[in-house]
Structure formats: C-alpha cells, structure tokens
Amino acid sequence: MQRYFLSKLGQSILLLFGVLLLVFAMVRVTGDPATLMMSRQASPEDMEEFRERMGFNDPLLVQFGRFMSGAIVGDFGNSLHFKTPAMPMVLDRLPATLQLAFTALVFAVVIGVPLGLIGGFNPGSYIDNIARGLALLGQSVPNFWLALIMILYFAVELRWFPSFGRDEWKSVVMPAFVLGLPVMGQIVRMARSSVLEIRGEDYIRTARSKGLERRTIYTKHVFRNVAIPLVSVIGVQFGYMLGGSIYIEAIFAWPGMGQLLEQSIGWRDFPLVQALAVFTAVVVLALNLLTDMTYAFIDPRIRYGK
C-alpha cells in the first residue's frame, strides 16, 4: 500500500515537473516572449526595457532556474494587467470554481449513478430507455449552445434564474447543470455497462449458487465491483470540470478560474496564464492521486500490489 502510494506520488511529481517545463517553454518557443506580451504599438525602447525587467535577456538556463525556484513557492511574478502577484489572484478565484464544479459533480453523480445502475439491472426497461436517452442527449448536446438556450428561456423568458454572476444560490443552478450534464451522461453509460458486464461474471453465478438474496448479491458482489470503473470516471471528470469550465464560466460570467484564464489570455497576461496553468495541473494531479487511493481502498489487488 505504502509502496503503491509512493510510486503514484512520484509519478505525479514527475508529471508536474513536465507541466512546469512545458509552461516555461510555451512562452519562449516562438522566440521573443516580449513580443507576445507587449502590445504591437510598443516602441523598441519600451520592449527592451520590458525584456530587461522580466529577465528575458538572461541565458535560458538562468531563466528556467528562476522560474522553477519561484514556481516551487507559488511565485509566478506579478500579473501584467493588475500589477499584483499572480498566484493569490488565482487562489482568490478558486472557491467559485470549486463551488461550480462540485455542484455539477454532485448533480451528475446523484442523477447518473442510480439511473445507470437501474438501467444495468433492467436492460430494455422503461427507466433504462429514459436513462439511455438522457445519457445520449447529455453527451451530444453542445453545452455552450445549451447554456445560451437556457439563459434565453429560464433567465430572460421565465426569470427563474439569474443569467450571469455569482450572487445567490440560484446563480449556480444553470452553470452547474450545463457543466454536469455531459458528465452525467458518461456516468450513466459507464454504470450501466459495468453492471451488465459484472452481472454476467462467473463469481455472480457462484454467489447465486450460494442461495444469497438478490439484494445481497447486488450490494456486496455487483456494486463494489462496479464502483471501480465509476470512481475513475468521476475522478477524471471532476478534474476536467475544475480545469475545463472555461467557456461555461465565460458564458455565465462566473467569477472563477476559467473566466480569469479566458480574460488573462485576452490581456496577454502571461504570468497569470502560467500561474493558472500550473495551479490547474496541481489540482488535477492531486485529484488523480486521490482517485488512485480510492481505487486501492476498493480493490485489494491494487492494495497488495498485484
């Protein structure tokens, strides 16, 4: 167990190093980072002054050393737009993004898991057909389009929910629904197909041959095995929602990390973009680590390193 954890931790650290390298290289791969960050009207003198101030004239290795030593303590320099340190601004936006992603996840899990399980146990039934239809719809409707339609109908027409911002509890409903819908679809399909697969396993026949009650077989033998693939989907999707809710946040003007990222790209605020990219990577890696731990908790084969 300990060895498993340490190896996963080691992998995450290696990956994080890779992300840092990539983030560092991205700005410099086109040649002169100053031309990327400054406006086109900047005079050559201003450019040179900027380069000197940002340290872009130093050898690459020196720059990388400086970048890394800053990154380790969360220092990515000052935001070019706000002139204040970048990382605290990112952390400032974290609660909003967490709230949105978590609400979306809860919605997706609470609706998706039962629907998928019921569908898997009763394939072809009435509920199964509804579940499959919903899953297909959730996964295939483009959610930026759905977001606009919902704003049009529920905010403008019916005035049930605010169309943008983060004020009262109602604000989170529409963005969370739109963000969670495709995830719900995926959970339904995953849960359904896992149940169908595991129901046909030999060890379920063994459980039946012991004369166990249906309920015991479901809860003890089927659900726990279904949980293994489900946990991985949920873990990956949660990471995706935390880092990938950019256009949902943009459409609903949700003051989270995604919105900040969209804005900072527009402002060519590279220190801020870098801080956001690295921070999101850390969050996703931490989530993956958590997912791996949950795995080990459910599946003894992983726990004992088989």
Added chain:
Amino acid sequence: MSKVLEVNDLVTKFYTLDGVVNAVNGVSFDVEDGETLAIVGESGSGKSVTMMSLLGLIPMPPGKVENGEAIFMERQDLLQMTPAELRDVRGGQIGFVFQDPISTLNPILTIGEQISETLVKHKGMSKNEARDRVIELLTQVGIPDPDLRYKAYPFQFSGGMRQRVVIAIAIACTPKLIIADEPTTALDVTVQAQIVDLFKRLRDALGVAVIWITHDLGVVAGIAERVLVMYGGRPAEIASVKDLYESPKHPYTVGLLGALPRLDSRESKRLVSIKGAPPDLLIPLAHCPFAWRCDYAFDRCWEEIPPLIEVGVGHHVACFYDMEKGGPRNG
C-alpha cells in the same frame, strides 16, 4: 436407498436472436443417496445446462425450462419451487463447484467472507460464529494456515487452492448433493489428481451425493459409480461405470472410449476421434441426434428419436442398433 434427485423428461430451450436453441431435449436420470453420478458429453451436449436449469441458474430469459420435473429428496419438485424456496436449497442442500476457479471467486472479497456468506444465509450464523466453521472448512479442504488464509483474497491463491476454496463453499452447509461442473478441467494435470482425491475423501466423509459433470472419461472411472452419457441434449446411455467401460451399447459411447489416448499402447498412432461435428441445436430434433456421425445408422435412425430402453440391470441406452447382434434391435 432413497433418491436424492430424480429428473424426468427435462426440456430447456434458449430463445436467442438466431433462433431457438434446443439445449436439453428430454433428459431423465436419478441420483441415489451418497452416490456419484458422472455426466459425460462433449461441449454443447447439454450437461451443464441440464444441471443449471434445475436450480434456476441459467439466464432467464433467454433460457426457459419448458417441461419436466426434478424431485429433490423424494419430496419437492425443484422446478415448481418459488425463488425463495430455491434459494434455500441452493447452497444449503445442494452445493456447487464450477469449472474455472480463477473467475468463480469475487476478486475483491476475502475468501473468509465468501465462504461465511453461505453459512450466514443458511445456518443463521453470525459472522463471528461462521469464522470458526470457515477455518474448520479450510482445514478440511487442505489449505495450510487457515487462520491467516481466512483474510486472504482470491488472487493470493493458486488455481488449485482456489478450487479448494470453492469446494469449501460447496460443502459449508453439509449439503445432500454437490454438483461439480467440470471442476478439474481448468487445472493442471497434477492438481487435477489432487482435487479428485480431495473430492473422494470429502464425499466419503460426508456421505454426500455428487453429480460430476465432465468430458474426461479418464477421470470418471476413478470417481463415479454410474455414468450418464449425453449427446445433443439427450441421454445416450446410462450405466454403471463397469458396464459402460466393459460393454458400451451406444455407438457414441464406443467412439468416446475409443478416443481415449492410452499410455500403454506401444505403437505410435494418430489420436482417434469421432468423425463429424456436434449437432446444430437450432434445428429441432426429429430423429436420432447422432445419426449423422454414426457408422451403424439405418432408416429408422433418420425417422424416429430413439427412446431410452433398458438393456441390462440399470443399463439404459437410446439406440435402435444392437451392436452385439450386429443388426437393428427388436421392437
């Protein structure tokens, strides 16, 4: 001697998208108290489906038991039982051992848990009470360090050891009958011998009747008292082991016995096989299912389904041809 199980004219079909699979087409046999009956036949001959359909273990749908009765302990018809009654019989009075011990145990539950489940269900024990019994059972099936192994998971066992665990589950509630569905097929030859020995020892110690499903006639001689040979979802021949090996009456049995490789044959020759392929079960049976592959088939074999007739004491055969006489059987 009383009968543990008496099956009469069992018919099981599977309604699939390709058509109706006639898996079992009228099978009758019985098993006496403490007796071991081997059911022999090639893949698709209906041996497993016969046993699984008696206990509601085939997937329904597409499977459906259409006819027959299965009297258990001379009292109740298994096929008429409610699901709850059947659950009490399964595991409680009839134990099961399946073919592949790698896939028959749940990978994420300890073996102690998987054995005690059946005790909790049928003997009303608490988990703690069951624990002592499980350790006793593990000792009985020859698993070393049962105290430690109680908490182990299936993947920590070898195939042979897993099969011992499955056997421990089967005998946990001291059943009247154990159905062993090719219990040695997935194991190494040396391990096969150990499992057969273990089975014999437990059978004699517990006085339990066994139905041993196999396609290995070599194993049958060592463990069974009587043999039912199945072909195309029908019984071909039923006889004591001695009668069957000494004077087989059905051409299929003769072919099966002829196909056994012998260790003591001196000249090197090709392995013998029965020509042709097993019957297509999608076609409803209208004549002897073996007629296509039979060297002795004559007109009548293509017109009627041969019934099971008694040709000696406890020796039944479903064939119109009398091999000893060298011509059609009378009547």
